[in-house]
Amino acid sequence: MRFYGIALLASAAVLGACGGEKTPATDSAAAVTPAPSATPTTDSAAAMAPAAGAATAAPATGTTHEVKMIGDASGYKFEPANITVKQGDAIKFINVSGGPHNVAFHDITDAAAKAQIDANMPGAKLGELSGPMLMQPNEGYTVSFAKVPPGTYNFNCMPHLAMNMKGVVTVQ
Numbered sequence: 001m002r003f004y005g006i007a008l009l010a011s012a013a014v015l016g017a018c019g020g021e022k023t024p025a026t027d028s029a030a031a032v033t034p035a036p037s038a039t040p041t042t043d044s045a046a047a048m049a050p051a052a053g054a055a056t057a058a059p060a061t062g063t064t065h066e067v068k069m070i071g072d073a074s075g076y077k078f079e080p081a082n083i084t085v086k087q088g089d090a091i092k093f094i095n096v097s098g099g100p101h102n103v104a105f106h107d108i109t110d111a112a113a114k115a116q117i118d119a120n121m122p123g124a125k126l127g128e129l130s131g132p133m134l135m136q137p138n139e140g141y142t143v144s145f146a147k148v149p150p151g152t153y154n155f156n157c158m159p160h161l162a163m164n165m166k167g168v169v170t171v172q
């Protein structure tokens with residue numbers, strides 16, 4: 001009788017456990033349910049992300065401007081450091097002296113602009129918006145500003161950031 005009683009208790013415990021397990025399952029299902037109602041938000045965010053990430057390289061159709069990258073006794077600088085281009089133009093950054101240099105855009109708040117500039121930066125980039133290291137004198141790196149929304153975009157040279165090697169491009 002004791003055995004039987006224990007068996008009953010055990011099976012009751014199992015049943016109880018089963019019952020207990022079902023409840024969390026239902027709860028987690030219920031917890032998942034509110035998420036789909038939040039799906040529109042997630043979807044719109046997801047819809048925005050591909051739109052930004054979907055930017056493809058847009059070749060320049062206008063003028064190619066030149067910006068020299070200089071490192072000498074006078075310091076490290078882009079020349080000109082402040083340049084205005086039209087949408088569709090390009091800038092060719094040229095390693096003149098004191099390299100390696102690179103061009104890295106930063107603090108771009110407009111997602112579409114950020115994605116387009118990044119897409120327009122070819123080659124073995126150091127990272128998002130950060131162009132490849134130009135090791136050799138006269139080595140150039142061209143960034144197209146086609147499809148880049150009008151605005152002001154800051155850039156710097158990663159190796160010489162501490163030396164204040166930076167510039168601004170205004171796209172009209």
Ligand SMILES: [Cu+2]
Pocket residue numbers: 069071076099100101102157158159160165
């Ligand atoms: Cu530099």
